[in-house]
Amino acid sequence: xxxxxxxxxxxxxxxxxxxxxxxxxxxxxxxxxxxxxxxxxxxxxxxxxxxxxxxxxxxxxxxxxxxxxxxxxxxxxxxxxxxxxxxxxxxxxxxxxxxxxxxxxxxxxxxxxxxxxxxxxxxxxxxxxxxxxxxxxxxxxxxxxxxxxxxxxxxxxxxxxxxxxxxxxxxxxxxxxxxxxxxxxxxxxxxxxxxxxxxxxxxxxxxxxxxxxxxxxxxxxxxxxxxxxxxxxxxxxxxxxxxxxxxxxxxxxxxxxxxxxxxxxxxxxxxxxxxxxxxxxxxxxxxxxxxxxxxx
Numbered sequence: 001x002x003x004x005x006x007x008x009x010x011x012x013x014x015x016x017x018x019x020x021x022x023x024x025x026x027x028x029x030x031x032x033x034x035x036x037x038x039x040x041x042x043x044x045x046x047x048x049x050x051x052x053x054x055x056x057x058x059x060x061x062x063x064x065x066x067x068x069x070x071x072x073x074x075x076x077x078x079x080x081x082x083x084x085x086x087x088x089x090x091x092x093x094x095x096x097x098x099x100x101x102x103x104x105x106x107x108x109x110x111x112x113x114x115x116x117x118x119x120x121x122x123x124x125x126x127x128x129x130x131x132x133x134x135x136x137x138x139x140x141x142x143x144x145x146x147x148x149x150x151x152x153x154x155x156x157x158x159x160x161x162x163x164x165x166x167x168x169x170x171x172x173x174x175x176x177x178x179x180x181x182x183x184x185x186x187x188x189x190x191x192x193x194x195x196x197x198x199x200x201x202x203x204x205x206x207x208x209x210x211x212x213x214x215x216x217x218x219x220x221x222x223x224x225x226x227x228x229x230x231x232x233x234x235x236x237x238x239x240x241x242x243x244x245x246x247x248x249x250x251x252x253x254x255x256x257x258x259x260x261x262x263x264x265x266x267x268x269x270x271x272x273x274x275x276x277x278x279x280x281x282x283x284x285x286x287x288x289x290x291x292x293x294x295x296x
Contacts, residue, residue: 001014001034001049013027083103086103097117178279183268225245244257257269
């Protein structure tokens, strides 16, 4: 268990509780890392880690992401088996670390993934490790604000958790640029057809473009005409895709967007590129690839 140091603190009290408030372990330490050695944790229970400093600060003061649970037996076996195969294979140190980090991330073992990449950064592969760490630490787990609910028309009784946000860029000289962006949302229930209709989504996109135009005058702007893209059929339960036209610092820019839903999981992807180049991958292709990896 690890946490960031707190300025002015010389010691920390560490507590592990279950979701009923029962204490499973309590200890004190002067460092910012400690191994759990309390009574055995149980699968199927949710736990929370609370770190209190000797100057009054506490990690449970409204901060998300401190809860955890044990992997089920099958997942734990799978992670260990694949990790052992990677470690025993003929991979370079860099390739092994990246594959392990991706494995851990897939099972939401973000602390293990971060530790693996931080160790990689110390070996000299700092640029690659820092890039992967930045993507991993962009993982968020929060509810939309009241303003976001009003702006996007999200019903008050629909719980929406914003999860992974990802971004990859590629530039080959001044005249060639590609930027892949995307993210996922988890809904508490499947939306009604009206909420996820193509026309409703198109209106949301147009509203978002208007906001971008007002916030980034002279830097980035988009036309309000939204052209539907082919290739978005039969991705997940519902899907749609559009092509947007705009400018980035005066350069003509295209942005392909694709969105789909698998049950309660919503995924959006976008590929931005200059319109005098051909993008190397379609947003709908990325969406279809992601859809194949998301359980229904």
